[in-house]
Amino acid sequence: MTRSLLVASVALTLAACGGGSDNSSDTDDQPVFNPSAPEAPVVPVPEDGFAPEAKGxxxxxxxxxxxxxxxxxxxxxxxxxxxxxxxxxxxxxxxxxxxxxxxxxxxxxxxxxxxxxxxxxxxxxxxxxxxxxxxxxxxxxxxxxxxxxxxxxxxxxxxxxxxxxxxxxxxxxxxxxxxxxxxxxxxxxxxxxxxxxxxxxxxxxxxxxxxxxxxxxxxxxxxxxxxxxxxxxxxxxxxxxxxxxxxxxxxxxxxxxxxxxLIPREDEVTVFYSEDFEQSVDGSCGSWTEYVLQESDYSEEPEEWAGPGVGVAAVALAPVADDTLWNSHTVGEGIINQAFLDGLVVMAPDDSSEGAVPDPESNIACWYGDDVTGAATTGNFMGEADENPQDSLNGGDSLTYNAGAIVSPEIDLTNIEGSVSLSFDTWWEIESVNPNENGFDLMTVEYNLGDGEGWQTLIRLNPLTDPVTELAAEPGIEDEYVVAASEPLDDVFDEQYHSRASLPYSNTGFNRAPRWIAHEPVPLDTLVGNFVTLRFVFRTQDSLYNGFRGWMLDNIRITDEVGSFPISDSTYLPGPPYDGTTEPEPETFSVTANYTPNPDFSLSEGSTRTFTADVSWAGGDQVVGSIKLQVFRNELLVEEVTVTDEVFLGKSTSLSVDAYVGNSSDYVEVTLTVFDDEGEVIYSEQHYHSVAAV
Incomplete structure (x- = not known):
């Protein structure tokens, strides 16, 4: 099974009209750099204090x-x-x-x-x-x-x-x-x-x-x-x-x-709980317990995967291995990623590690990844690899998904006042095909208050969107590309398509070398007054692109620092993994809209444009009561129009509205919203235009 790459098709460009061949001398539409006073504590600085020497x-x-x-x-x-x-x-x-x-x-x-x-x-x-x-x-x-x-x-x-x-x-x-x-x-x-x-x-x-x-x-x-x-x-x-x-x-x-x-820190940080894994024995992760995920470790209502044409099947789960891939990782083990040695994955351009799994920052860390050394230097989270076939640069296929957690002892937060946060050092490298929070290779921190509600999501480490790269090869898309080569276009797309399958996504960004970082403190204020159990969970969610080096943790602490990392907007656990099958698609309600001007176009500054949406819908038994077309400039509503079922042409209609697009520093958002006969929103979509100098 192959997952397609998704690329956002909204358009916002800095270049002037004419495809970016030149820029206007008018600087009003250029990015602005506004040096300002730092939002940090202000302390007196000696007159002879250091100041960086300005240079070109x-x-x-x-x-x-x-x-x-x-x-x-x-x-x-x-x-x-x-x-x-x-x-x-x-x-x-x-x-x-x-x-x-x-x-x-x-x-x-x-x-x-x-x-x-x-x-x-x-x-x-x-x-x-x-x-x-x-x-x-x-x-x-x-x-x-x-x-x-x-x-x-x-x-x-x-x-x-x-x-x-x-x-x-x-x-x-x-x-x-x-x-x-x-x-x-x-x-x-x-x-x-x-x-x-x-x-x-x-x-x-x-x-x-x-x-x-x-x-x-x-x-x-x-x-x-x-x-x-x-x-x-x-x-x-x-x-x-x-x-x-x-x-x-x-x-x-x-x-x-x-x-x-920066201002030196003078106050002392109070530590309520810590785990540095230094007391790990026989591969264990300190006082934390390794755990293979079960059916109860997924939500009953699986989250929809954003991939095209594939539904997430609700599968009956059973442990896929006797042991989780979480294990202690010590200094000097010298593990190399076998998937890199086999040519299934590549290192990021700024990564000089040659596939090595890094040493912990101290002596021992906890790592989700194979830890076999010697002749077999696994160093990834493939588990049991699918050897037939293992094509070059495919990212590494496993025979099945895998998932595991490390679970803390019960932590007493009952006698704490003031701000409380969770901090930890982390290093991770996963797939870049669909690393988003509803995608694959999911990394979550979860909590359990022992109140019968079970495990809840505290934070997710995955990005919310995938990186932006070239569009997938589709019929007619050749006009979007320029190839400076003699090779026919069809052969280029078939044989040399620049896939993300072999490229990493790490804790420093897309196709960047992973590094040990201090994770931004996570607020725990809402958990104060309880006995809390925490767990760090890795879920591959499928068997594809598992040849990367996984997730490593160290120096877990709960302190009196103020937390700032975003808490998950959904406390529910991720849905079950994809099992390789696609369930029959039920007939569902769908909306199709064609826009004028095309959402990929840049608009000329200073003009008033007519924005038109030709809308049609089908499927299901959903009743459409009205449809609204709105035009925003820099997020402020400037014009809108609404049509009702009285002017519908069966299951289609057209809407148009005139709006001034602004200057080249502006951007325009066109929003289409469909309501049922009770006035409830049943569908919406947005498209963006840049405004360019002419």
């Missing part, structure tokens, strides 16, 4: 949507606006350079200001914006471009333009304190509840410099714009700032000079 950017590394270097790309950097300084030379005209084999290019020192970057590979060109902040202190940065690059069988370049298909954003800056740069600070950017925490995580280097790049669905633009950047370092107070207070994100863009000054 002289080295840039370009990567594609997969994080792979953009080699041999033609790059044009043009100034849109600059800020005069005494130490940096202004870039008065465009510069044209070519990246090397690692995606690197050397520029003149780019002074503070806004720049248009045009990247061309073959006949494909994309345009986006770089904003260099006045306090930029790093001379290099990495930038993600809205492109996917691969090769055909003859070594020709296959380039796919993803402009308008997702958010491709790069951030860089410096972390420091009053004494100098802060190394190994952990930085993350989050859309909160809407992204289930961080969409990207990175660390500062020895000079305090960091880079964050991320690739997420375009629908998360508003959430990330109003989301948070969080900086955490041992011995310092957490630094949290709202994204919109610092910068304005519009589609694909890059920002440098986003600096953070």
């Amino acid at each position: 950017i002289s080295d840039i590394t370009l990567v594609d949507a997969y994080g792979s270097p953009l080699a041999n790309a033609n790059v044009t950097i043009s100034p849109l606006s600059t800020v005069a300084t005494s130490s940096l030379r202004a870039l008065s005209s465009s510069i044209v350079v070519v990246t090397d084999s690692e995606g690197n290019l050397v520029t003149s020192d780019l002074e503070p200001g806004t720049y248009s970057i045009l990247v061309s590979i073959g006949t494909v060109s994309v345009t986006f914006t770089l904003v260099v902040g006045e306090d930029n202190a790093g001379d290099s940065m990495s930038i993600i471009a809205p492109l996917v690059i691969s090769e055909d069988v003859d070594g020709g370049v296959v380039a796919v333009d993803l402009s308008g298909e997702g958010l491709f954003v790069s951030l860089s800056g410096t972390v420091f304190d009053a004494d100098g740069p802060v190394a190994d600070a952990q930085l993350s950017i989050s859309g909160g509840d809407e992204t289930n925490g961080a969409v990207a995580t990175g660390f500062s280097d020895a000079e305090g410099n960091y880079t964050l790049t991320f690739n997420v669905a375009l629908a998360k633009l508003a959430a990330i714009s109003e989301g948070r950047i969080r900086v955490h370092a041992e011995g310092y107070l957490p630094y949290v700032v709202t994204v919109s207070d610092e910068l304005e994100i519009n589609g694909t863009s890059a920002f440098s000079g986003l600096n953070f000054e």
Whole structure:
């Protein structure tokens, strides 16, 4: 069985009309970088306290949507606006350079200001914006471009333009304190509840410099714009700032000079419970109990999987193995992922581990993964592998799904006052095909109060959306692609389709090397006053793409720190795994709508457009009472129209409304809502348009 890749088809692009070949000199529609006072405790800073030395950017590394270097790309950097300084030379005209084999290019020192970057590979060109902040202190940065690059069988370049298909954003800056740069600070950017925490995580280097790049669905633009950047370092107070207070994100863009000054921590953290697994014996995970999931460990009403045309079957579950894959993992075991050695999975571009399973941060950690060493160096969560066949780069197939938990002793939270949170160190690497919270390789933290309600979901670690990559090959889709090669298109799509099956999704992002990170504290305030049992649960949910290195935990603690990680919006457990069969589809109510203008189109600024929806519906015994078409600009309703059953043409109708689309910094949302005869919503969908300069 094969699962198809889903890609959001909403459109929001930074490029002007004409397919991104050039940018207008008008800078009103460019992303804005707004340095502001940090939202951290304010303490006096000595007059001779450290301040990063401002400098221009002289080295840039370009990567594609997969994080792979953009080699041999033609790059044009043009100034849109600059800020005069005494130490940096202004870039008065465009510069044209070519990246090397690692995606690197050397520029003149780019002074503070806004720049248009045009990247061309073959006949494909994309345009986006770089904003260099006045306090930029790093001379290099990495930038993600809205492109996917691969090769055909003859070594020709296959380039796919993803402009308008997702958010491709790069951030860089410096972390420091009053004494100098802060190394190994952990930085993350989050859309909160809407992204289930961080969409990207990175660390500062020895000079305090960091880079964050991320690739997420375009629908998360508003959430990330109003989301948070969080900086955490041992011995310092957490630094949290709202994204919109610092910068304005519009589609694909890059920002440098986003600096953070940390304040040393003086208060002591109270620890109510801890487990570091150092007392593990014979493979056990400290005082926690390993457990193979049973039928009762899934919800009675399975959640619908987002995959196309496949329903989740409610299957009778039984243990699939006598032992769970949870086990203690000690320093020096030297386990290598056999799926990597067999060519079933690949390492992320920034991963130099050669498939090694990392050592714990201390001596012992708890890991969900095979721990056989010697001749068989498994190192993944395949369990019993499906050897027939194991095709190259298929991600690794198991004979069946697998799932397991580690369960804590009962924890006393009855005599605690004030804020309480759960924190832990974590490292994980799973599939990138469908890693979303309703997909596969699910990682959850669950709780039981012993009140007869059973296990409930506290948080999920999976992202809410899958990464944005090229669309699947479908009839007629060839026009969406440009291939700089002599190979016929059909052969390219059949033989060289750039699948995500072999690529990882990790706790630092899509196709990024996993790292040990300190998980953002999880609020437990609602559980105070109870005896609580916790468990960490891994569920593959199917037998596909299980050749990755799994989930590792260490230093679990409950403290008096304030929790901030989003609590799950549903306390119910995930549905049962997919068993490889598809149940007959009942005749269900469905709606089809064709829109004018097409949702993939960018709208010209300053125009008034007629938005039309031709709607039809079928299936089931659902009664349609009315249908509403609404047009929003920047989330504010500007026009709407409603039709009722009196003007329905059988099971179809048409709606139209005129609306002003705004300027090139705006975006337009078109919403269709279908109501039954009681006025209840029975169907809705949204589409987005960017507004581009002409």
